[in-house]
Amino acid sequence: xxxxxxxxxxxxxxxxxxxxxxxxxxxxxxxxxxxxxxxxxxxxxxxxxxxxxxxxxxxxxxxxxxxxxxxxxxxxxxxxxxxxxxxxxxxxxxxxxxxxxxxxxxxxxxxxxxxxxxxxxxxxxxxxxxxxxxxxxxxxxxxxxxxxxxxxxxxxxxxxxxxxxxxxxxxxxxxxxxxxxxxxxxxxxxxxxxxxxxxxxxxxxxxxxxxxxxxxxxxxxxxxxxxxxxxxxxxxxxxxxxxxxxxxxxxxxx
Amino acid sequence: xxxxxxxxxxxxxxxxxxxxxxxxxxxxxxxxxxxxxxxxxxxxxxxxxxxxxxxxxxxxxxxxxxxxxxxxxxxxxxxxxxxxxxxxxxxxxxxxxxxxxxxxxxxxxxxxxxxxxxxxxxxxxxxxxxxxxxxxxxxxxxxxxxxxxxxxxxxxxxxxxxxxxxxxxxxxxxxxxxxxxxxxxxxxxxxxxxxxxxxxxxxxxxxxxxxxxxxxxxxxxxxxxxxxxxxxxxxxxxxxxxxxxxxxxxxxxxxxxxxxxxxxxxxx
Numbered sequence: 302x303x304x305x306x307x308x309x310x311x312x313x314x315x316x317x318x319x320x321x322x323x324x325x326x327x328x329x330x331x332x333x334x335x336x337x338x339x340x341x342x343x344x345x346x347x348x349x350x351x352x353x354x355x356x357x358x359x360x361x362x363x364x365x366x367x368x369x370x371x372x373x374x375x376x377x378x379x380x381x382x383x384x385x386x387x388x389x390x391x392x393x394x395x396x397x398x399x400x401x402x403x404x405x406x407x408x409x410x411x412x413x414x415x416x417x418x419x420x421x422x423x424x425x426x427x428x429x430x431x432x433x434x435x436x437x438x439x440x441x442x443x444x445x446x447x448x449x450x451x452x453x454x455x456x457x458x459x460x461x462x463x464x465x466x467x468x469x470x471x472x473x474x475x476x477x478x479x480x481x482x483x484x485x486x487x488x489x490x491x492x493x494x495x496x497x498x499x500x501x502x503x504x505x506x507x508x509x510x511x512x513x514x515x516x517x518x519x520x521x522x523x524x525x526x527x528x529x530x531x532x533x534x535x536x537x538x539x540x541x542x543x544x545x546x547x548x549x550x551x552x553x554x555x
Numbered sequence: 556x557x558x559x560x561x562x563x564x565x566x567x568x569x570x571x572x573x574x575x576x577x578x579x580x581x582x583x584x585x586x587x588x589x590x591x592x593x594x595x596x597x598x599x600x601x602x603x604x605x606x607x608x609x610x611x612x613x614x615x616x617x618x619x620x621x622x623x624x625x626x627x628x629x630x631x632x633x634x635x636x637x638x639x640x641x642x643x644x645x646x647x648x649x650x651x652x653x654x655x656x657x658x659x660x661x662x663x664x665x666x667x668x669x670x671x672x673x674x675x676x677x678x679x680x681x682x683x684x685x686x687x688x689x690x691x692x693x694x695x696x697x698x699x700x701x702x703x704x705x706x707x708x709x710x711x712x713x714x715x716x717x718x719x720x721x722x723x724x725x726x727x728x729x730x731x732x733x734x735x736x737x738x739x740x741x742x743x744x745x746x747x748x749x750x751x752x753x754x755x756x757x758x759x760x761x762x763x764x765x766x767x768x769x770x771x772x773x774x775x776x777x778x779x780x781x782x783x784x785x786x787x788x789x790x791x792x793x794x795x796x797x798x799x800x801x802x803x804x805x806x807x808x809x810x811x812x813x814x815x816x817x818x819x820x821x822x823x
Contacts, residue, residue, distance in 0.1 A: 313818075315817065315818055316817065330818075356818065359818065362653055363653070363815075364649055364652065364653060364815060364818075364820060365815055365816075365818045366812070366815045366816050368816075384655050384657070385655075387653060387654060387655040388655045390653075392653055394649070394650075396646055397646075398645060398646030398647075399646045399647060399649065399650045400647065400650070401566065401570055401645060401647060402645065403569075403570055403573040403574075404566070404569055404570060404573070408566075408569055411562075412562055412563075412565070412566045413650070413654060415558055415559060415561075415562030416559055416562060416563075416651070416654035416655075416656045417654055417655065418558075418559075418655065420558070459650075
């Protein structure tokens with residue numbers, strides 16, 4: 302199978318305060334990250350808050366540039382072929398405020414679909430398909446009047462408008478009630494079965510275990526484990542088949 | 556490309572239209588501010604007469620065109636930074652930048668919508684001037700006014716884009732926004748002819764593009780000056796344009812790169 306994402310020695314630091322030449326507070330978001338992901342796989346990025354999960358997703362989606370190293374997405378280099386990368390990825394951000402709150406759900410999606418280059422007929426067709434998939438029958442309400450669950454669905458729909466090869470989901474079930482989270486997990490599983498490469502970040506290890514083939518454990522910007530559950534189990538020298546225990550064992554000495 | 560520009564403009568229109576009373580209040584505020592200057596003209600306007608001799612108009616006519624034109628510059632081309640800041644507040648700047656839409660298309664559409672909105676604003680000024688205060692615009696030289704307008708748009712769009720670059724990197728404390736909104740208004744001859752000010756302020760005004768833009772527009776509209784007569788002002792505006800436009804575009808590109816390096820595009 303061919304490689305779709307490749308990280309080569311990628312590091313990223315952020316300046317929290319101060320200016321160059323003065324005393325600066327710097328935080329390391331990612332340190333010497335190396336991994337490759339094959340097409341059609343699903344990868345869960347696990348780690349505590351501040352581990353670098355969102356930074357990693359934002360680098361893949363070209364919103365953040367790495368300080369050093371190289372990231373290739375389907376053979377395209379981040380920072381050089383950004384236009385081509387943007388047309389093959391779809392990002393559903395963890396932020397709630399990424400839509401125009403005073404426009405309706407439909408108006409928002411039609412707008413973003415046009416920016417992805419879809420024509421009027423394609424937009425109507427695609428929205429019809431996606432509304433059916435996500436069981437949405439009212440897209441004409443003002444966006445800020447939707448529930449958190451509906452907003453998450455719209456986020457996913459937007460990420461899928463241009464039928465991208467790679468789907469990036471930043472904590473897709475964050476602040477969702479139990480039913481909505483289950484519903485959303487079902488959609489994500491279905492999308493991966495339909496041939497999309499899915500990468501998502503989560504704190505929920507059970508969710509990751511149910512949905513993904515591969516796991517990447519990030520801790521303070523470093524990779525503490527990458528591979529299938531079996532591979533992680535071997536790396537951790539764990540007797541347990543429970544991913545949560547494997548995760549704890551791998552990160553306990555950090 | 557055109558479809559994307561149309562989509563961006565349509566989005567801005569829908570967003571603006573959702574604030575139902577804003578435009579109506581805007582019309583009222585234009586009328587009220589014009590009324591204030593109308594009465595100021597009645598009281599003290601005669602004192603300005605000798606400064607306005609070269610334009611052949613009274614103070615109220617002068618200030619009406621100055622304010623209309625300045626509102627065009629302020630609302631139309633000076634508000635890139637406000638638009639960028641709005642997208643940051645909404646959290647939509649990253650959503651825009653993650654689509655395969657070139658940055659220049661996003662900027663161009665912001666500029667076009669700003670101009671459409673500003674043109675509506677100017678029409679309110681001109682309409683109020685003509686129908687309520689019987690201002691005479693019949694001497695206008697349309698070709699000269701159009702050329703001055705285009706050169707002004709290019710100069711001030713560039714300042715607007717520069718100011719947006721500041722907002723992307725520093726978020727607040729944007730000095731160019733302050734210059735456009737305050738210093739240009741004070742020194743550039745918007746509310747009174749530059750000749751009223753002391754010599755050192757007149758000297759400072761020479762370095763601002765608005766000084767030439769306002770003067771050329773007043774002369775093109777009220778005196779019907781041809782392009783040949785406005786050659787100096789047009790050349791200076793052209794000079795500002797060719798320096799500021801590439802500078803602003805490269806600074807915006809640099810600001811976006813900085814934002815991506817710092818991971819701060821969506822931060823306020």
